[in-house]
Amino acid sequence: MIDLHIHILPGIDDGAQSWDDAVEMAQIAVDSGVRVIAATSHSNLPASIHTEEAERYFGQLERFRRLLDQEKIPLTVVCGMEIFAEGNFLERLKREKLLTLNHTRYALMEFALHEAASEIYRVLAEVKKEGFYPVLAHPERYLCVQKVPAHVYEWYQMGTVIQINKGSVLGRFGRKVQRTAESLLRHRLAAVAASDAHSPVIRTPDMEELQRILSQEYGExxxxxxxxxxxxxxLENKKVLWDRPIPYDYFAG
Ligand SMILES: [Fe+2]
Structure with missing residues (x-):
């Protein structure tokens, strides 16, 4: 497996709190069958007190890779960020101050959970216009999607890659989020599922249970x-595959 969304580098965001945490998270991921991760630290958060510039990020990434080597943990770590869509993020993305996934044209993006659907649409369109492919993190957690999941079909149609969270499918964010994730899965609107792990204890990078549920409920x-x-x-900058997504008009929920 490949986990495209994980907060594993310490000292950058609210993910791993120490190098020990980071190594433990790596071991958990590997033990559950993950071989490659994108270390997607939060970036461009409005409340952030530090600037997550790429230079500093790469320093932590290199140190982590050396540590994994020493510990003999067979996990490949590529670069990435979870980019909060606010302010001049697009300018910073173009100047490579904010990072896409593994230097491809795919950018992992998040919005405020209460953001309006029309604003999400507008920003996604802007990102596309600049030649990036937005990978939308956990839309099932957004209030507008919980009310009207059909928004996600529109975003898919305009070329957005939809990423759902492990914790959403497992019910860790409540029943509403879980139901919304299930709805997106039934409509085949999720192109990627990721851990969005923040620690080795809660919101972990263990992907085994998610793999089992997806296989059992939606097929291998x-x-x-x-x-x-x-x-x-x-990660290879190729087009993602979709299994014939179903518009919301076709059946309710
Ligand atoms: Fe995240």
Whole structure:
């Protein structure tokens, strides 16, 4: 498996709190069958007290890679950020102060959970216009999507890659988020599933249970597509594959 969304580098965001945490998270990921991760630290958060410039990020990334080597943990770590869509993020992305996933044209993006659907649409369109492919992090957690999941079909149609969270499918963010994630899965609107892990204890990088649920409920092909095939395509800057997404008009929920 490949995990495209994980907060594993310490000293940057609210993810791993120490190098010990980071190594433990890496071991958990590997033990559950993950071989490659994108270390997607939060960036461009409005409340942030530090600037997450790429230079500092790469210093931590290099140190982590050396540590994994020493500990003999077989995990490949590529670069990335979870970019909060606010302010001049697009300018900073173009200047490579903010990072895409593995230097591809795919940018992992997040919005405020209460953001209006029309504003999300407008920003996604702007990102596309600049030649990037937005990978939208956990839309099932957004209030507008919980009310009207059909928004996600529109965003898919305009070329957005939809990434759902492990914790959402497992019910860790409540029943509403879980139901919304299930709805997106039934409509085949999720192209990628990722851990969005923040620690080795809660919100962990263990992907085994998610893989089992996706296989059982939606088929092995779905699990493979969301956990391996599409993440690999993204890291290779190739087009993602979709399994004929179903518009919301076709059936309710
Ligand atoms: Fe995240």
């Amino acid at each position: 092909g779905c699990a493979r597509l969301l956990l391996s095939e599409n993440p690999r395509r993204i």
